[in-house]
Amino acid sequence: QVNLEYLSRVVFDKAVGKERYAYPDTLVGTDSHTTMINGLGILGWGVGGIEAEAAMLGQPITMLIPQVVGFELKGKLAEGATATDLVLTVTEMLRKRGVVGKFVEFFGDGLDHLPLADRATIGNMSPEFGSTCAVFPIDAETLRYLELSGRSREHIGLVEAYAKTQGLWRSSTVARYSDVLMLDLATVEPSIAGPKRPQDRIALKGAGGKVAELLKTAGKGTKVPVAAGGNKFDLEDGAVVIAAITSCTNTSNPAVMVGAGLLARNAAAKGLTRKPWVKTSLAPGSKVVTDYLAACELDDDLDKLGFNLVGYGCTTCVAEGTPVLLANGTSRRIERLPNAGGVRVFGPTAEKTLAMANQREMIPQGERECVHLILQDGRRLTCTPDHKVLRADGRFVRADRLVLGKDRVLVGLEAPLDDVGDDEADYVLTAGEFTFSMETAYERARTLAFARLVGHLTCDGSISTHGQGRMNVGQALDRQAVLDDVELLTGKRPPGTRYDELKWSIVLPQELTNAIITLAGVRVGRRIEQPSSLPAFVLDNACPVAVVREFLGGVFGADGH
Template sequence: MFSLDSLKGTNVSRLPYSLKILLENLLRHEDGVSVTRDDIEALANWDPKAEPSTEIAFTPARVILQDFTGVPAVVDLAAMRDAVVTLGGSAEAINPLSPAELVIDHSVQVDSFGTPDALVRNNEIEFKRNRERYEFLRWGQNAFDNFRVVPPNTGIVHQVNLEYLGRVVFDSETAGRRQAYPDTLVGTDSHTTMINGLGVLGWGVGGIEAEAAMLGQPITMLIPEVIGFRLKGSLREGATATDLVLTVTEMLRKKGVVGKFVEFFGDGLAHLPLADRATLGNMSPEFGSTCAIFPIDEETIRYLQLSGREPAHIELVEAYARAQGLWRTSGQPEADYSDVIELDMGDVEPSIAGPRRPQDRITLGNVRATYRKELEPLVQKRTEPAGEATVEHEGRSFDVRDGAVLIAAITSCTNTSNPAVMMGAGLLARNARKRGLRTKPWVKTSLAPGSKVVTEYLKRSGLLKDLEALGFDVVGYGCTTCIGNSGPLQPEIAQAVADNDIVGCAVLSGNRNFEGRIHPLVRMNFLASPPLVVAYAIAGTMDIDITNEPLGKDDSGADVYLRDIWPSGHNIQDAVRENIDSQMFRSSYDSVFRGDENWRLLPVPAGDIYEWSADSTYVRNPPYFEGMSRDLAPVEDISGARVLAMLGDSVTTDHISPAGSIAEDSPAGRYLVDKGVAPADFNSYGSRRGNHEVMMRGTFANIRLRNRLAAGTEGGWTRHLPDGELMSIYDAAMQYRSESTPLIIIAGKEYGSGSSRDWAAKGTNLLGVKAVLAESFERIHRSNLVGMGVLPLQFKEGQNAESLGLTGEEVFEIRGIDNAEAGEVRVVAAPAEGESIDFTARVRIDTPKEREYFRNGGILHYVLRQLAAAAS
């Protein structure tokens, strides 16, 4: 192993755990080029109070992918094989150099629910919809080295990573030498950070960055600030890990940790089970941090034993962690941190978050007041009174009103990986069932575990029957509602909601509740623990104070309150202890790569070069490398640019590149209809990310997008300038392209927050956008823009579009780019009449390596030229 103690003249012991992992990585990859002795010394002598300024090259041990981001990644690799051959190289040059594992979890939708056969029916529909994509992935599995696929109907990528794929410490042989080193990774999903709970350093990156990492390119980054999060005490009776993570999310969003590492420490860790740590790690993107990591300790070892890892490997993990100073013990000296924030876990209260952002935490007693406050402006926008309707469904008549819980979903690896909250949901369901309570008929209920282990322990405990009795049947092993794959509402309910402008709600145990994400007809989304999901499904409305009002009446007519059915911590702990063992994990993962019969019977295309089909609407050869030459042209200034969209704060990657349903009258829908695809077979944007024609038409097509250039509209609309004609953003972009007009986007704070969706950058590029000018960027999206050759520019502190008087109707010049060497550029915005607006903006190309990527037109172009040059 590369011993950290070998660094003489430094005090490595004071470094945070996460930086020790990075330091070992640099030591092991020192080559005098990508990693130099100066880099190692800079990290070893890290000044916690200094502004990040030193670039380092981090080489992850592996890459993990999910299918929505993984399919386009494999499409890109296949296209790169074509391109490298054209440039004179060998197709075999495009191969993952380190393990790459793809888990298919993003495609299953909740079409069927509330019935014993829902799982089988949804699985059948999934394969019917996604057959072409899955055949392509099976080709990739055979065509590429070091690439494995976990088939559908297995689990959610981050939970499978936590329970099975995560190594904690690698043990491999290199050049005849056996080496032990920390498990590190990057993933094509922002919630890759869930593995941080196991002491594994990793985070989400865009697909293009992950592809480069698979091909041996290091991840370049500035040595980050590390925020220490001191945990004290333990959770009070009635508080859950979900309440804890929502509290931490609120605290860290207020603190501001974008681009920083967060590291948990303190004696409170002794009272925090690993599943709770994984829940906290999972929501690092919601904090805004790059990662949210825990050290290795006795609890890590206990979890590895529980989850069925090999005893010899567990011994290696402990021995390595102790030898490298990576082992946590209570009372040990604290590391040096850039800053420290503290929480006594005994202060955490039962909470939910919503209705639109994960950081907007609401204590349980304030939910009704918050709901009513959020409802008021929506009611005021109505042109005629509405907000309620009588619905006839399956022989029953009932009223659906504003605030109705239309979707109640126990979903997402964030919480289904946590036995305590899952057992808590089951016990609450049992207690409710005993009192004769039922969920309301307008609520679409679902249970989508992140792994089959969950189903096994719910079955063993008998609690699955109680959940099923309330409509929470297992609908699939995948992300489902958490990513917007909630499926259709019952037709009568959907019609009533649409016709009467009813403000419906969703309650889910997920990690994101952005506007328009969960379902197009659902206006408010609330994040809650699994037990509270069940409770709100029984209540059927958010217009209730469930801390003081009854959820319903029992068979004798007596009121039943939440406190009457909430399980005690003691009962939950007993259920966990008595019903979960290591054999359950081993049997669930025994044939994890084999798949079911649907998977095994898929035909597998042969050959190292993929045979693209001109008729395919799922997988098409992308245009990124068309006309590419070995030689670089200098980056030119941008002149005569128009604004395609002028956006506000907190524009998410969901807004930029939606993952959900495709509207028939949208540009993407019209394209599919022209290709002979029936609307019922559109599937989702996420499932069609292997087809750039669909995805570029879907860019900025979110139904909740608000473009100030198209005031009074909602969705993917803009005005073409200078004539002012209202049209779709895609149609406007194509018209500008025909006029040879470059485009820019103007936005507010936190542009690109949310998922690590590389199509938010790819689509931006394909629409002809040359630069994005924002008040601030979320980390991954900024990196993705650079990786696609789009220039990220940031307003100077204290400036924004409003303060400068920009309307978005100006013609823009961006001067002084200086072949991507400039730290600032001059922006001149010329209105149709009057004085030009002249200001400077900060160039957010943050590292020298990023400058190389940008000059090449993107990271994949850079890698291709490197490989082609090496071949010649």
């Protein structure tokens, strides 16, 4: 998208002696969607890293002269149909025809009604067609976009004169093609794609029946229990769990993006919200998108539905091995976070402070250029140069723009790294009707949560002779962490009662208190009248280090006795 908005020239020129030479703009990139530039009338496509390096060193890229498939577009899109619907239809047609290794060139009177953003959307999807590129001719729409994006009048005049002189300007004359396809734009209808491939287009009007058919064929009929927003749900085959406004194809088109913003505005006005199990995100191709969404005052509407900005393009990255501070007070290596998200972590807020947040997803990005930050306390962070770091003055600053020895940054607590230990295999703890183990990530999380709660209750809580368990917490974040653990174990989130300026009291669900009472070494009633003791399970030699660590974390995280 940056190529389209800023870098592309369409026609290059340079002075050689006393003469000025002009020649066509071309592009090779290391991203398969480099073909987005085809929408501007520029020949370009994605290549491998070695080919790109060779081009940077001035070496030519050689290839066999390809077959060129002509694609005639007639008429104009019907109301309600978008560039995304058009590109899915084109993808379906070209996949059926077979265009691998071929060039595709668009022509016809339909181009009169196809703005450059729509052309770029089609060019962008060339890898999905299978073609090397999908190029459009230079015409008045090309010049209009160059003017819109701030190119000089002199350069726009050069593009027009050169294209017309060299026969690159769109005309009514039809070239000789290896093969020709035709599409009446008026027949394009709202569509969705998938579930696996973009060429598997489904007309929106028939989506209900088609999706039911696909689920009947591919579904396993299983239900997956999930907890979200304080409630439990059973998700069945076909449940939507991710809703992401992303990809350079969709987010390059202002009409589609503004349409999404208007849909969000209307949904918010009617009180509609996303389901609690659906992860939402917004990752546009460039900052131009967020600029015009803000100018249209649509960004707040998207935020209300949970489509918060998570980054641009591939988004920023931190290196494998980087510890991420979790809401439960431990840290976990970033590569051990689930790809589907759902972990409670500490993250930045809109107010530029650190607070608990839900991990949306984890996206491996392969090798990227990185910078190393070494903090005064010896901790290190390896991240991409554009990774935002929260500075002590409340501003987010790119990692590569921090001033050595001057800028102070906000960091989370140095929490213990929660790695799975060799001593966890076959561990089982029984407490009343609860059975805890370390077999799966979910069971392990429940076991550690139970250990934390018992530790906190031992130090700053009590169990009455009537069997009521009560915990006292002092910080808002501590309260959230305790409630998160209680919810993980019981599915319930009891209210916290504030009894002075700094303390809240939380009454544990009865089934959890009953389970804790069954543990040997747990004291019931007035502890001051009883000898000190620890729960027997943490003194057992078979107790994993992680369980002991979390128990002690609960003890010293309460009042620090």
